[in-house]
Amino acid sequence: MPQGDKDKYTDKQERKAEHIEKSYERKGVSKKEAESRAWATVNKQSGGGNRTGGSGQKKSASSKEASRSDSAKQAAATRKAGSRSASLQDQTKDQLMAKARSKNIHGRSTMRKQELVNALRKAN
Structure with a gap:
C-alpha cells in the first residue's frame, strides 16, 4: 500500500475522517493540514486502515478449543480461590x-x- 493510499479504510473510517476534516476547516485550518489531522485521528482511534473481517490472525479449530479450555479452567480456578x-x-x-x-x-x-x-x- 503506497503512502497516502486510502483503499484499506472502511466506509465508516472514511466518513469519520471527512467529518473531522470539515471540523478543522471550520476552525480555520488549511485543507491539507485538516486532512492530515483527520486521518491521524482516525488512525489513532481505530489502529489504521482496517477492513472488517479477515485481517486478524487465523487459528486452527484445535488451537481455538485449547484456548477456550485453558480460559475456562483459569476462570474456574479464580472463582474457586475467590470464593474462599x-x-x-x-x-x-x-x-x-x-x-x-x-x-x-x-x-x-x-x-x-x-x-x-x-x-x-x-x-x-
Missing part, C-alpha cells in the same frame, strides 16, 4: 450480623461491615 477469600466480604451486613450472632461475637451490634468481617475471620 472474599466470601465474607461479598456478603451483606445483615448476613454477616447473622453469622456473628450465631458465633456469639460480642459488640456485633455496633460494628461496621469491615469490623464484622474481621471479627468473623478471627472467630474461625
Whole structure:
C-alpha cells in the first residue's frame, strides 16, 4: 500500500475522517493540514486502515478449543480461590450480623461491615 493510499479504510473510517476534516476547516485550518489531522485521528482511534473481517490472525479449530479450555479452567480456578477469600466480604451486613450472632461475637451490634468481617475471620 503506497503512502497516502486510502483503499484499506472502511466506509465508516472514511466518513469519520471527512467529518473531522470539515471540523478543522471550520476552525480555520488549511485543507491539507485538516486532512492530515483527520486521518491521524482516525488512525489513532481505530489502529489504521482496517477492513472488517479477515485481517486478524487465523487459528486452527484445535488451537481455538485449547484456548477456550485453558480460559475456562483459569476462570474456574479464580472463582474457586475467590470464593474462599472474599466470601465474607461479598456478603451483606445483615448476613454477616447473622453469622456473628450465631458465633456469639460480642459488640456485633455496633460494628461496621469491615469490623464484622474481621471479627468473623478471627472467630474461625
